[in-house]
Amino acid sequence: MRKSDVLIVGGGLIGCATAWYLAREGAKVTLLDSGDFGMGASGQNAGSLHFQLERRFLENGDALAEQAARIAALSRLAISDWSSLEADLATDLHITMNGGLMVAETAEECALLERKITRENAEGLQTRMIDGDEARQIAPYLSEAICAAGYSPDEGHADARLVTHAIAIAAAKDGTVLRPRCRVQSIEKAGRKYVISTAEEQFAASQILIACGAWTAHVAAMLNLHIPLFPVGLLMNATERVAQAVPHLVQHVGRRLSMKQTHSGNLLIGGGWPSRMALDAEGRFALYRPPAVIESSLRDNLRVAIDVAPMIATISLIRSWTGITAISADQLPIVGEIPAMPGCWVAGGGSAFTLGPTFARLIAQSMSGRKCGELEIVAPSRFSHLNSFMGQ
Ligand SMILES: Cc1cc2nc3c(=O)[nH]c(=O)nc-3n(C[C@H](O)[C@H](O)[C@H](O)COP(=O)(O)OP(=O)(O)OC[C@H]3O[C@@H](n4cnc5c(N)ncnc54)[C@H](O)[C@@H]3O)c2cc1C
Structure with missing residues (x-):
């Protein structure tokens, strides 16, 4: 033994x-x-380093949002852990922490952003609310429909x-x-x-x-x-390589979206869209088999991406994949x-x-x-x- x-x-x-x-x-x-x-x-994941409170915490009422805000204390530690990881490992992991924008398109979403940022600031996270014009100055690829964004200077991504x-x-x-x-x-x-x-x-x-x-x-x-802990199947999409244009992590406060550009130029588009997990002979989720792509998830995920960054419509999708992660009760x-x-x-x-x-x-x-x-x-x-x- x-x-x-x-x-x-x-x-x-x-x-x-x-x-x-x-x-x-x-x-x-x-x-x-x-x-x-x-x-x-x-x-299998999207590689997002997201330190703003996630959309999924905000859509299920104030009690959960309040409880989840306390995770910001862990996010503050994560910012520092990711900042030193490449040096500690002496390896290039394609970590970029150029900042992240969580965008809003409606007055209701703007109000949600404001409440979210108040909670984050109370927990010591340095997010701030910016209007649509400032968001487009930082990120010129954003659509005119974006009326505000939560800006985190530390967000980014790494190669999973x-x-x-x-x-x-x-x-x-x-x-x-x-x-x-x-x-x-x-x-x-x-x-x-x-x-x-x-x-x-x-x-x-x-x-x-x-x-x-x-x-x-x-x-x-x-x-x-x-x-x-329960398994959930998620969808991810990758476009062809294009010239570097999206140096930030982009998320949406009211719709499912995460978007970033990799080191090699591909845009990765996801945001928590479901895929369909297979079942085994006993009718339980088959965790070793990749889930199937749900067509409406793929279509709707790309729709949000194009609404937020219209240039996505001119870029070809080359790959979609699915993966299984765990979510707690x-x-x-x-x-x-x-x-x-x-x-x-x-x-x-x-x-x-x-x-x-x-x-x-x-x-x-x-x-x-x-x-x-x-x-x-x-x-x-x-x-x-x-x-x-x-x-x-
Ligand atoms: C498509 C997708 C996108 C995501 N995007 C993001 C993102 O952008 N940012 C983010 O923060 N998170 C993201 N996540 C979530 C994130 O990937 C997971 O929370 C994280 O990777 C979980 O890591 P883990 O070590 O807990 O589990 P895993 O990476 O799943 O590892 C579990 C390991 O346990 C092993 N195992 C299972 N059973 C046994 C056994 N009986 N004996 C021995 N070994 C066993 C498995 O082989 C596996 O390697 C995403 C997830 C998915 C699927």
């Missing part, structure tokens, strides 16, 4: 980065993934195909044992240790992290636990130690590309015994009632 200080199940951005931060502090870490590192949502892989390599250099293509089949609690079994090997450690994205609920079930991520199961940590849900390195750094810090209050807003304890009759 291979013994470590920490076993990490799931080699997405959260798992790889937690391994890296722990290994840098000298911990013995083993990281297992059923496929290759970064092949889940961490390698590079980031997780680079961090996995750094974790291995710092001593992490990497086990790709090793699907965890069972997790047992034996005294103070957790024993993880794959088809070929057994591993033991006193602390484990389950960071399995959309698969988290299945893996937590191995410990007879409920973790309310209350939309906020679930990150922390499970109260009923000391030593067992979970991390997943939400926009964990933007917040992934920060979650990882804070988990590593907490696992090493240095308590950090920043994770309280996302702690799994808020779902403890689901586990009153569960556990080992």
Whole structure:
């Protein structure tokens, strides 16, 4: 049996980065993934580094918006984590943080932006409201229909195909044992240790992290636990390469849109449009199969992009893809130690590309015994009632 200080199940951005931060502090870490590192949502996503409160938090009433605003404290940390990531890894990850605009087209959306920015500023985020003319001065590609925008000087994007892989390599250099293509089949609690079994090997450690994205609920079930993370299939689109014209991250406060231009010139267009997940023989969502593109999602996603930046209409779409991510029962991520199961940590849900390195750094810090209050807003304890009759 291979013994470590920490076993990490799931080699997405959260798992790889937690391994890296722990290994840098000298911990013995083993990281297992059923496929290759970064092949889940961490390698399929849009690469947006969005620090403004997301539209999905704003559309479900004031109570959720108020609660979600507290995530701005984590966004502030994420700004600093992303700013130093390339230097820390000594690798080019195509990170740009040239600023982001969350645009509005109607008076109602402008009012929503104003309320959002008040909440963000109260949490220490430096977003500001600008009118349509100032938005077009910063971003001349924006349509005349844009009447205001929330401007964040730090937003941007990174290449999702590079980031997780680079961090996995750094974790291995710092001593992490990497086990790709090793699907965890069972997790047992034996005294103070957790024993993880794959088809070929057994591993033991006193602390484990389950960071399995959309698969988290299945893996937590191995410990007879409920973790309310649900899979969702999303759509992304890429245009042909064009001359650099969109240096910002562009989002919309009232419609689903995220848009950016990659290092190589392609425009990536998404924003949370659904795709249709396949079902397995038992009628459950088949998480290892790519979801199907929903035609109306594709059409409506491009419609918003063209309304916001009319030049998109002149550029050819070359590719659409889908990916599966996880969303929690209350939309906020679930990150922390499970109260009923000391030593067992979970991390997943939400926009964990933007917040992934920060979650990882804070988990590593907490696992090493240095308590950090920043994770309280996302702690799994808020779902403890689901586990009153569960556990080992
Ligand atoms: C299309 C799309 C666009 C998105 N855009 C953005 C964005 O622009 N910005 C943003 O912040 N977020 C975005 N997200 C969300 C973001 O990608 C995810 O929140 C984040 O990548 C999750 O990382 P993770 O490490 O939690 O999980 P994942 O990257 O999904 O990794 C989980 C890993 O667990 C492994 N695993 C599962 N079961 C087992 C098992 N039994 N044994 C071993 N390993 C197992 C899987 O193989 C996988 O590699 C997007 C998601 C999608 C799908």
